[in-house]
Amino acid sequence: MIVGIDKIAFFTSPYYIDMTDLANARGEDPNKYLIGIGQQKQSVIPPTQDVVTLAANAADEILDEADKQAIDMVIFGTESGIDQSKSAAIYVQSLLGIGKSARSFEIKQACYGATAGIQMAFDHVTQHPKSKVLVLAADIARYGLNTPGEVTQGGGAVAMLITAQPDILALDGQSAFYSDDIMDFWRPAYRREALVDGHYSTDVYIDFFNRTWNQYQAQTNRHLDDFKAIAFHLPFTKMGLKALRSVVHDHPSAVGLLEQFEFSRQYNALVGNLYTGSLYLSLLSLLANSDDLKPGDRIGLFSYGSGAQGEFYSGKIIADLQSQKLAEPVNHLLNNRIKLTISEYEKMYQQGLPMNGRDYEFDITKDHNRFVLAGRKANRRLYKDTKNRI
Ligand code: COA
Numbered sequence: 001m002i003v004g005i006d007k008i009a010f011f012t013s014p015y016y017i018d019m020t021d022l023a024n025a026r027g028e029d030p031n032k033y034l035i036g037i038g039q040q041k042q043s044v045i046p047p048t049q050d051v052v053t054l055a056a057n058a059a060d061e062i063l064d065e066a067d068k069q070a071i072d073m074v075i076f077g078t079e080s081g082i083d084q085s086k087s088a089a090i091y092v093q094s095l096l097g098i099g100k101s102a103r104s105f106e107i108k109q110a111c112y113g114a115t116a117g118i119q120m121a122f123d124h125v126t127q128h129p130k131s132k133v134l135v136l137a138a139d140i141a142r143y144g145l146n147t148p149g150e151v152t153q154g155g156g157a158v159a160m161l162i163t164a165q166p167d168i169l170a171l172d173g174q175s176a177f178y179s180d181d182i183m184d185f186w187r188p189a190y191r192r193e194a195l196v197d198g199h200y201s202t203d204v205y206i207d208f209f210n211r212t213w214n215q216y217q218a219q220t221n222r223h224l225d226d227f228k229a230i231a232f233h234l235p236f237t238k239m240g241l242k243a244l245r246s247v248v249h250d251h252p253s254a255v256g257l258l259e260q261f262e263f264s265r266q267y268n269a270l271v272g273n274l275y276t277g278s279l280y281l282s283l284l285s286l287l288a289n290s291d292d293l294k295p296g297d298r299i300g301l302f303s304y305g306s307g308a309q310g311e312f313y314s315g316k317i318i319a320d321l322q323s324q325k326l327a328e329p330v331n332h333l334l335n336n337r338i339k340l341t342i343s344e345y346e347k348m349y350q351q352g353l354p355m356n357g358r359d360y361e362f363d364i365t366k367d368h369n370r371f372v373l374a375g376r377k378a379n380r381r382l383y384k385d386t387k388n389r390i
Contacts, residue, residue, distance in 0.1 A: 012156030077113025112305025139275030154272020175313030185306030208310030
């Protein structure tokens with residue numbers, strides 16, 4: 001039986017900043033950000049969106065009523081969850097009207113959570129072929145104003161439906177993983193911004209990629225020429241390029257894999273980091289933009305969550321992959337965003353629910369998305385479904 005990704009959708013904020021503007025404001029050469037880091041634009045998330053609404057807005061694009069009844073597991077991968085106890089999955093399940101006979105929970109391991117979710121979903125659907133599992137990956141990446149990590153911020157959500165007989169990617173069911181106790185990126189519970197040792201993190205990421213890639217080759221006897229493309233977790237797009245270059249060297253497949261990498265980083269360069277969703281936005285970018293994907297082409301996926309967990313796994317393109325259908329909503333979203341000045345972004349960055357728990361009401365009239373965060377009352381977040389006026 002074939003199990004894999006049947007549907008995939010992406011959602012982000014309608015606001016962005018341009019990396020040339022940010023470089024100019026921070027006294028850096030724009031080419032450092034555009035070429036050295038590999039980022040062109042960065043999503044800026046307004047206070048009326050959090051990981052719950054980002055994920056609900058993403059999933060809303062792909063789920064029909066039959067899906068909502070068939071889903072019996074909702075898995076939410078996030079590093080920037082909104083509660084220390086209650087999972088974001090339960091909120092999304094309720095907002096979307098997904099049936100209650102479901103397991104709903106959150107997974108945390110920096111940017112790796114959604115990959116654990118996909119592997120769990122794969123096993124579950126393999127055991128129960130009629131089941132559908134909704135895997136959500138949503139984060140808001142915050143490093144702080146005027147920090148070296150600022151150029152690698154961003155945010156958004158990817159929603160994926162894992163089913164039998166999928167329409168997009170058939171997972172191979174083989175993967176290689178590696179973990180170690182590493183302090184490259186972490187966020188203590190009292191902080192809104194991550195702590196990061198960025199250069200060290202890049203080294204560990206490349207090391208974990210090489211380890212898992214070698215382990216995968218030994219397990220499967222598949223090598224570079226068995227792959228059409230490799231999609232990477234992309235905190236900034238240069239990071240994946242460095243990892244890919246570390247294994248392709250002058251291999252005959254190098255040119256093709258490097259060409260496909262350009263398609264796989266297109267959307268990420270316009271959005272920035274979305275932690276758990278980053279690898280899956282890159283996969284979507286590849287599927288939507290590559291002009292050369294054929295049924296049966298094998299795609300590698302490298303997932304990395306600082307702290308650190310790495311995993312390499314793979315899947316094959318399904319016969320009637322409809323690239324245009326995948327590209328249209330993302331292009332529409334990204335082409336219709338509003339550009340903020342750096343001072344507007346700095347102001348928006350400081351907004352958000354007060355950390356002291358007091359009641360608060362946002363002006364939601366400017367947020368035209370279906371699901372919005374309206375504020376907080378009695379320590380409860382107030383979500384609004386603007387379509388159903390809840
Ligand atoms: N033109 C072109 N490239 C330029 C340049 C210019 N004018 N000036 C600098 N560069 C290049 C540098 O050579 C470097 O490229 P290289 O890495 O290929 O050598 C790149 O731009 C970045 O420069 P660097 O000096 O290393 O930047 P930095 O010290 O400001 O930090 C990061 C960059 C990525 C380390 C930092 O933004 C960060 O920590 N981000 C967070 C990363 C993260 O989230 N990690 C954990 C999740 S996995």
